[in-house]
Amino acid sequence: MPSQKLDQSQELSERARKAIPGGINSYARKFDRELNWDSGSGSRITDVDGNEYVDYLQAWGAIILGHCDEEINAAVTEAESQHDLYGYGTTELEVDVAERIQHHVPSAEKVLFGVTGSEVTAHATRLARGVTDRRKIIKFQGHYHGWYDSLAMNHLTEPEKLGTNDPDTAGLLDEIVDETIVLPFNDEDAIRETFAEHGDEIAGVILEPIAHNMGCIPPRPGYLETLREVTDDYGSLLIFDEIITGFRHDLGGAQKLEGVTPDLTTMGKSVANGYPISILCGKEEYMNQLSPAGGPVAFGGTYNAHAGSLAAARETMTELDERNFHEEAKAYRDRICDALEDILEDNGITATVEKYGTVFLTYFMEDTPHEYTDVLEQNEELYMDYRWGMVDEGIMMVPKNVRRNYITAAHDDEDARRTIEAAQDVLSELSQ
Structure with missing residues (x-):
């Protein structure tokens, strides 16, 4: 009691x-x-x-x-006294925050801003399919990537459902669920065997580089390097979901600490000390396939790059350093x-x-x-x-x-x- x-x-x-x-x-x-x-x-x-x-x-x-941090809230108040949303073009604040992320995050050759973590993991997997013209995505049992249909499965699966695709929600189409391959984390043999069988069908591999949705499980030595090697060999995209780990363990994310650079990265949560923002960043050749750069894969959102959240992100980076x-x-x-x-x-x-x-x-x-x-x-x-x-x-x-x-x-x-x-x-x- x-x-x-x-x-x-x-x-x-x-x-x-x-x-x-x-x-x-x-x-x-x-x-x-x-x-x-x-x-x-x-x-x-x-x-x-x-x-x-x-x-x-x-x-x-x-x-x-910390909750209601004075420096963060002051930065947000100052920014929002001058800016809110325009719906046209960009602002110096957007460019400045993007440049700072480029500086810190190894994979961030180009940067786009969203609002929620789920939406940028959705964009990342859609982009992987768009640039490879393939259908299948690999995720890992126990990893969580939000509400997107291709990923909303096999988080905290009951023992009797292990080895099957286990949707986290009703309403998912079987055709989408069937295109997701769920593998055990930290198992090099499983990833090599799956690519040997389905390599020309796999658009991308998405994972938490540190599996925090199972608590605190880091990769075994050499595991991330194996993922990098295999995805390179088969022409698939490697996606690090750093919604949790981005900024939390290092301003460069877990990828900097672990020494493995993915093709695409998603970040959110602690990036702006609680203000709503998410990030999709990655290699220029892939990011330029998104519609803001004239590419065929759509990326948009009315509230993307909101001044308050960007000011919070910029001040968060400053404060973490100082x-x-x-x-x-x-x-x-x-x-x-x-x-x-x-x-x-x-x-x-x-x-x-x-x-x-x-x-x-x-x-x-x-x-x-x-x-x-x-x-x-x-x-x-x-x-x-x-x-x-x-x-x-x-x-x-x-x-x-x-x-x-x-x-x-x-x-x-x-x-x-x-x-x-x-x-x-x-x-x-x-x-x-």
Whole structure:
């Protein structure tokens, strides 16, 4: 049972359900317990009943500097005092942000802006089909790429459906689902065998270079290099979905850290510290096949390159550099993870603490997972009891299975102390 008083949250949820389907505007926001929010500041969020939480959900990774960051909000206010939308041509702000992304991201020879992550992954796969004149797309079990029909399948698949195409939603046409090939992540043999059989049909391969939608699973050594080699050999496009990893672990994305350059990249979430923006970038020869450059593959959107979001993105890049965010966040991460490992060992709990860049996660299982079937070995009941226990202690580690924790520039020593103390209390109780 929750230790917090949640009367106002329940009342607001009842009101919301009368106006909004389910009372929420995204299925990702649905939980077994109703919590609704009054405010956010830095690393903390406060619910409508006045309970405060150290936040590691951070809007599913969209916040990287902290909630309601003063510098970001000031930059947005200044930009929107001069610009909103014109519907014709471009602005200096658009060009400046694109040039900065070109500078940081290895694959970004050309850059286009969207609004949501799903739309740019949709554009990337459509572009791959358009330039190759092929139909099939490879994705990986446990990876998530949004709502686009060719990709909305095989995220958190039930064990009995493994090995099949498992749509995440009703309403997908069989003809589209059948053109997607789902493979296990980190399996070089599977990718080579599939290309040997279907190579002349495969338009592209899309993946999370760090599989954060399974928690925190990096590629095995040499795996991304194999994908690069095989797609080159068969003339398919390699697409990195860096909606989560873009800016989060490095301004150059996971591709910079891992040393493998894809043909196309999608980015979003933390790019603008919570303001709505997404990015499609990639090699010039492919990006010039999109309609803004006169190519045959359509790309458009009324709200693309909105001044407020672009100002937030430009200021986010500036602040990440000036605050030395990535190095300081890793030091904070290590402090938390080292403490969690000690607490788990002291309490005799079988678990593994995994981390990459500014993300960490505790799996309640013996071995480090490398692909989706490994994740199924997790003790989900213990995981959920731990996560809800942390919420009860005022630590918002999202209580859904295999979800990652995000560190921001606003997390500080007091947050670390509170997190470690809460984990000590919760894990000690669970070990009894």
